[in-house]
Amino acid sequence: MxxxxxxxFIRSLDRKKERDESGCFMAEGDKVVREALxxxxxxxxxxxxxYGLESWLEKYVTGATNHPVETCIVSEQELHRISFxxxxxxxxxxxxxxxxxxxxxxxxxxxxIGLDQVQDPGNVGTIIRLAEWFGIAGVIASMDSADLYSxxxxxxxxxxxxxxxxxxxxxxxxxxxLPGGFPxxxxxxxxxxxxxxxxxxxxxxxxxxxxxxxxxxxLQLATCNLSIPDFALGTRPESLNVSLAAAILCSEFRRR
Amino acid sequence: MxxxxxxxFIRSLDRKKERDESGCFMAEGDKVVREALxxxxxxxxxxxxxYGLESWLEKYVTGATNHPVETCIVSEQELHRISFxxxxxxxxxxxxxxxxxxxxxxxxxxxxIGLDQVQDPGNVGTIIRLAEWFGIAGVIASMDSADLYSxxxxxxxxxxxxxxxxxxxxxxxxxxxLPGGFPxxxxxxxxxxxxxxxxxxxxxxxxxxxxxxxxxxxLQLATCNLSIPDFALGTRPESLNVSLAAAILCSEFRRR
Numbered sequence: 001m002x003x004x005x006x007x008x009f010i011r012s013l014d015r016k017k018e019r020d021e022s023g024c025f026m027a028e029g030d031k032v033v034r035e036a037l038x039x040x041x042x043x044x045x046x047x048x049x050x051y052g053l054e055s056w057l058e059k060y061v062t063g064a065t066n067h068p069v070e071t072c073i074v075s076e077q078e079l080h081r082i083s084f085x086x087x088x089x090x091x092x093x094x095x096x097x098x099x100x101x102x103x104x105x106x107x108x109x110x111x112x113i114g115l116d117q118v119q120d121p122g123n124v125g126t127i128i129r130l131a132e133w134f135g136i137a138g139v140i141a142s143m144d145s146a147d148l149y150s151x152x153x154x155x156x157x158x159x160x161x162x163x164x165x166x167x168x169x170x171x172x173x174x175x176x177x178l179p180g181g182f183p184x185x186x187x188x189x190x191x192x193x194x195x196x197x198x199x200x201x202x203x204x205x206x207x208x209x210x211x212x213x214x215x216x217x218x219l220q221l222a223t224c225n226l227s228i229p230d231f232a233l234g235t236r237p238e239s240l241n242v243s244l245a246a247a248i249l250c251s252e253f254r255r256r
Numbered sequence: 257m258x259x260x261x262x263x264x265f266i267r268s269l270d271r272k273k274e275r276d277e278s279g280c281f282m283a284e285g286d287k288v289v290r291e292a293l294x295x296x297x298x299x300x301x302x303x304x305x306x307y308g309l310e311s312w313l314e315k316y317v318t319g320a321t322n323h324p325v326e327t328c329i330v331s332e333q334e335l336h337r338i339s340f341x342x343x344x345x346x347x348x349x350x351x352x353x354x355x356x357x358x359x360x361x362x363x364x365x366x367x368x369i370g371l372d373q374v375q376d377p378g379n380v381g382t383i384i385r386l387a388e389w390f391g392i393a394g395v396i397a398s399m400d401s402a403d404l405y406s407x408x409x410x411x412x413x414x415x416x417x418x419x420x421x422x423x424x425x426x427x428x429x430x431x432x433x434l435p436g437g438f439p440x441x442x443x444x445x446x447x448x449x450x451x452x453x454x455x456x457x458x459x460x461x462x463x464x465x466x467x468x469x470x471x472x473x474x475l476q477l478a479t480c481n482l483s484i485p486d487f488a489l490g491t492r493p494e495s496l497n498v499s500l501a502a503a504i505l506c507s508e509f510r511r512r
Contacts, residue, residue: 126497133496135487163491195511231391231510235419240389241382244503247496251504252511254487255451 002051002078010051010082010094016147024048024096025149027159029089034060035159036093037069044098045162051082052091060091084151097149100167103138107179109202110137111253116171116218117209118242121146125156126243127207132160134250139166140174140204175221178204186222187245188214193229194252205249207242258307258334266307266338266350272403280304280352281405283415285345290316291415292349293325300354301418307338308347316347340407353405356423359394363435365458366393367509372427372474373465374498377402381412382499383463388416390506395422396430396460431477434460442478443501444470449485450508461505463498 012018013026027036036047037060050061050071057071079088105112113136118124124146131139139148146153148168154161175184183203206222208214219225228248230237240248268274269282283292292303293316306317306327313327335344361368369392374380380402387395395404402409404424410417431440439459462478464470475481484504486493496504 126500129493129497130500132488132491132493133486135489137489158494160493163493228507230389232388233391233393235388237385237388237416237419238414240503241385244382244386244500247500247503248507251484251507255508 002072002074002082006049006072007082010092013094014084014151016150019147019149023099024094025154026084026151027093027095027154028083028085028091028151029155030056030091032154032159033091033093035162036095037061039162043162046096048094048096050091050093051079053079056090085155100165102169102174102177103140103165103167105137105165107182107202111202111250112136112138112140112204113246113250114171114175114204114206115139115141115145116206116214117142117212118145118207120210120242121150121152122156123210123241123243124148125153125158125161127246128153128157128164128166129160130243130247130250131164131166134254136250137165139164140171141166141168142171143168171218175204175218183224184218184222185249186214186219186225187227187249188219188225189227189239191225191227194226194249195229197224197226199253199256201253203253205246205253207246210242258328258330258338262305262328263338266348269350270340270407272406275403275405279355280350281410282340282407283349283351283410284339284341284347284407285411286312286347288410288415289347289349291418292351293317295418299418302352304350304352306347306349307335309335312346341411356421358425358430358433359396359421359423361393361421363438363458367458367506368392368394368396368460369502369506370427370431370460370462371395371397371401372462372470373398373468374401374463376466376498377406377408378412379466379497379499380404381409381414381417383502384409384413384420384422385416386499386503386506387420387422390510392506393421395420396427397422397424398427399424427474431460431474439480440474440478441505442470442475442481443483443505444475444481445483445495447481447483450482450505451485453480453482455509455512457509459509461502461509463502466498 019025027033047069050069051074054073061071082092128139148166183200185203186206206218275281283289303325306325307330310329317327338348404422439456441459442462462474
């Protein structure tokens with residue numbers, strides 16, 4: 001049984017302000033919540049409360065001693081009331097996230113991704129998922145990018161938010177704080193073709209806003225401006241979606 | 257002023273059955289409708305009726321003589337009634353699409369993409385957009401993939417549906433009809449790492465369902481099974497989204 005106050009609190013986590021104040025966010029659905037349950041004990045994420053259908057809780061939580069989690073059995077109707085999904089899926093978890101001020105990384109060998117005003121939560125979540133696949137040491141999102149703990153980002157990341165180092169911060173001071181010689185790759189339609197450029201193992205790949213691209217001062221600040229050439233047959237496609245561009249660039253950096 | 261019958265007809269285009277019967281589909285929003293208007297006269301697409309806000313029609317259609325298009329001025333409220341978007345955007349077009357039974361391509365040099373039960377319209381649309389970027393000669397979607405002219409596919413393609421050769425057909429006979437020696441690349445988590453394989457300029461890249469992957473008989477039928485290696489740092493990411501996988505594979509085929 002969920003109380004009215006609980007419903008109110010959970011639903012408030014749709015707003016960034018409430019997430020910032022409570023330090024909590026919401027993870028939803030069988031897959032993502034199970035990812036949260038399977039985190040190692042030293043993870044900095046803490047499941048504060050887990051709402052689930054009785055059958056689901058029995059199957060995945062009861063008896064699992066390495067994760068003492070406070071649970072609450074909910075009915076299908078209650079699940080509908082607390083869920084942000086059109087089709088709620090068995091479980092909802094309120095999770096406390098770590099407070100990360102700056103990413104920790106090895107500047108000699110680590111690859112990072114920087115997001116400048118990437119506003120679609122689906123894109124941001126997809127890039128986080130991608131970052132895990134390609135072993136990216138950190139995703140640094142500008143303050144005006146989609147909030148890293150918004151329900152849609154968490155959903156699109158398919159649980160990768162739990163395993164990828166990520167931080168939301170002001171991009172300029174962060175970039176200026178990078179050690180000298182740490183390569184900054186700016187992605188822009190007018191950059192040099194990525195296939196022909198010598199890429200380093202370490203560095204940060206900067207990706208810009210869905211329609212405006214990367215802020216001009218980042219292009220100037222970068223060690224290298226790069227682009228993904230098109231091979232269109234006589235037509236003029238406008239641009240690649242930012243998460244597709246991220247996928248292609250990560251693949252290029254990693255395969256070499 | 258839109259009649260009740262028109263509204264009914266437009267809204268019926270949300271259903272595949274009605275689209276198949278009428279041969280029409282709907283394109284929405286400033287960007288996509290302008291793409292339709294800018295198609296060359298020999299395009300096989302025909303704008304049947306264009307609904308738009310008065311200001312929009314005046315700006316983009318009035319006086320444009322190379323595209324005689326039947327237009328209908330609508331109010332904001334009417335646009336809301338005929339639109340499938342949450343935030344309707346200035347124009348809606350009913351467009352007749354070409355009836356393509358089989359893709360025409362040059363088997364010595366063309367690259368195709370085959371979709372086996374790719375069910376999310378966002379993924380299918382994104383892959384069509386990608387196909388234009390990488391000069392893919394044809395996208396062949398199985399009958400149980402998302403319908404190529406569903407509103408969400410058209411939207412996600414950002415207008416690339418107008419410029420990419422695509423056909424929805426039964427995949428088995430199509431694959432069997434391919435000329436001998438035309439390479440078939442099947443994408444699967446257990447395939448050989450794409451970075452280490454010799455890739456041909458021509459061929460078809462097969463991509464499978466979002467959760468089940470590619471049907472087993474296509475893996476057996478293929479010339480080559482390939483995968484995108486992960487570089488995860490100690491974690492075990494589940495899989496890449498199918499449109500990200502498509503992006504990485506297209507990039508790999510094209511860069512060489």
